[in-house]
Amino acid sequence: MMKHFFLLSTVAVLILCRTVTMAQNTFKFALMTDIHVGSDHAAEDVQRSVADINQDPSVAFVIISGDITEFGADEELQLAKRLLDSLNKPWYIIPGNHDTKWSESGGNTFRRVFGSETFSFRHGGYWFIGTNCGPNMRMGPGQVPRENVVWLDNLLKTKDTTTPIIYINHYPQNADLNNWYEALDRLKQHNIQLILCGHGHANKTFDFENIPGVMCRSNLRAKDSIGGYNIITVANGQATFEERTPLIGKNRQWTAQPLRSHHARYDAAPFERPSYAMNDSFPAVKALWTFQDNSDIGSGMALVKNLVISTNTAGEVYALQAANGKKKWTFKTGGKVYATPVVDGDNIVVASSDHYIYCIGASSGKQRWRFKTDKPVVASAQIANGIAYIGASDGRFRAIDVATGKLVWEFSGVKGFVEDKPLVYQGNVYFGSWGNDFYALDAATGTLKWKWNNGASNRMFSPAACYPVGAQGKVFIVAPDRYMTAFDSQTGNVIWRKTVPGVRMRESIGLAADSSQTFIKTMDGNLYGVSAAADTMQLLWKSPIEMGYELNPAAAVERDGVIFTPTHSGVVYAVNRNDYTLLWKHKLSNCLVNAVLPIGNRKVLVSTMDGKLACIGY
DSSP, X not given: OHHHHHHHHHHHHHHHHHHHXXXXXXXXXXXXXXXXXXXXXXXXXXXXXXXXXXXXTTEEEEEEESOOBSSOOHHHHHHHHHHHTTOSSOEEEEXXXXXXXXXXXXXXXXXXXXXXXXXXXXXXXXXXXXXXXXXXXXXXXXXXXXXXXXXXXXXXXXXXXXXXXEEEOSSOSSTTXXXXXXXXXHHTTTTEEEEXXXXXXXXXXXXETTXXXXXXXXXXXXXXXXXXXXXXXXXXXXXXXXXXXXTTTEEEXXXXXXXXXXXXXXXXXXXXXXXXXGGGGOTTOEEEEEEEOSSOOOSXXXXXXXXXXXXXXXXXXXXXXXXXXXXXXXXXXXXXOOOOOEEETTEEEEEOTTSEEEEEETTTXXXXXXXXXXXXXXXXXXXXXXXXXXXXXXXXXXXXXXXXXXXXXXXXXXXXXXXXXXXXXXXXXXXXXXXXXXXXXXXXXXXXXXXXXXXXXXXXXXXXXXXXXXXXXEEEEEOTTSXXXXXXXXXXXXXXXXXXXXXXXXXXXXXXXXXXXXXXXXXXSOEEEEESSSSSOOEEEEOSOOOOSOOOOOOOEEETTEEEEEOTTSEEEEEETTTOOEEEEEXXXXXOEEEEEEXXXXXXXXXXXXXXXXXXXX
């Protein structure tokens, strides 16, 4: 009896101590989010909020939870840094999708200007952890980058399962993120108590697998005359949220969330996780080998001799043995790499966001030359007749001799930055930019042959992420404005330009092996064939496959009578070229498929954004 009394007394003391500790750890902090520097009035709204926070001595620190800029541009990021440096108290920052998806530097400038894309600090007995959310350079749902997941693993190796954690990510921790469960499953092994996010521009509460979640309003004024932010008070085992409006000094309490442990051992109900059951229906389709990178892979791959060449966002270009996926060599650049390597003989040409275009020996993994640009390069090269054609983020498009690394010509009239892989076709080189323009240059001289503008005022409708295709004397593009356009390859005259209700094409376009048709993938997960010969947009067929909501710009590709279609959910669909029915589907990941590269002998190479690269046999 005395033993039981002693145990109960001990528990009571511990609870009392915990209650006293919570009562002592009273503090306030400000959360600004979705400040969108670069958009209308954003800088003024930030200045007002910063001045307001500076006048409040009770605010201990500030968190800025993503969408720092409108377009991820270097100038926007530098302006945001100057504005936030006016804060007279500590501040912590993470990027959002606007800082990463449309970034001319592939996120490198954010990391350089702000020092990191993650944060971890402790205050008042709480542990604050923030991570990036993506999507990084490729349109699709958000994704906590692979390197951030590895960072989180290392951070939580401390075995500290008692300190209460408040986790911050720009996105809600649900299916808005392809890998929402990666962070949640790790945090629930510790004392996770609250999750904070932005993205939705509104004050809203969530239940993230029994963990309270709070979305905070954008700092933008929107339709009001003044922007605003949230002040969060942590006291007596709860977090109280007040919307703060500067100038008029108005606070409005709108929610209070209890702070208590949500350790996994207390969770009685299972939660939904991605299913790979579809793979059981096609047992003949298997990953012959899989390589797992510790960073994101944000590019396609190349095959040279018996080597698979890939890149990652740690700035590496590396070669895997095609037979077994074992690494042969690694070449390190100084910035994140989003360019797909291209091969010419034993030469590999690939660009990095460190301001260089590289040529690497495929056999040796050694640098042969590098070419400096004035800004980062996130575009991929195309090689024709020994010349590498590539755009950059410095307003220039270049032709470089692959053998020597010498500049052949340079076109300096690009508006916005270049992300795509150019098309070399009928003596011209074609590419789009994030400035709403589409260009045709003479491949031999770099002279502008023609330029076309889509007429949109919003640069996010630019034909910049689409890899153009050419056939039947025409060049074809699709864009986020949901139009498909066919140009006369030589004159630039628009042969047809069309949007079709119910056919929500976006940025994905591929070309049939016989160049008779193009393949377009829609946002509703449908695959269509479009005639390359017709004088108007003629839909030839619609495959019965249904891929679900789909944003991945990666194109369908055909080989040996099979159309391979990548998705943003980690699934590859194989469609019969004769009747367009499903041959098989295979799920490798729950994150975006960068590209599918058929290599013959009933094999394809597949890479996914979360660092997986596999050889799939079928």
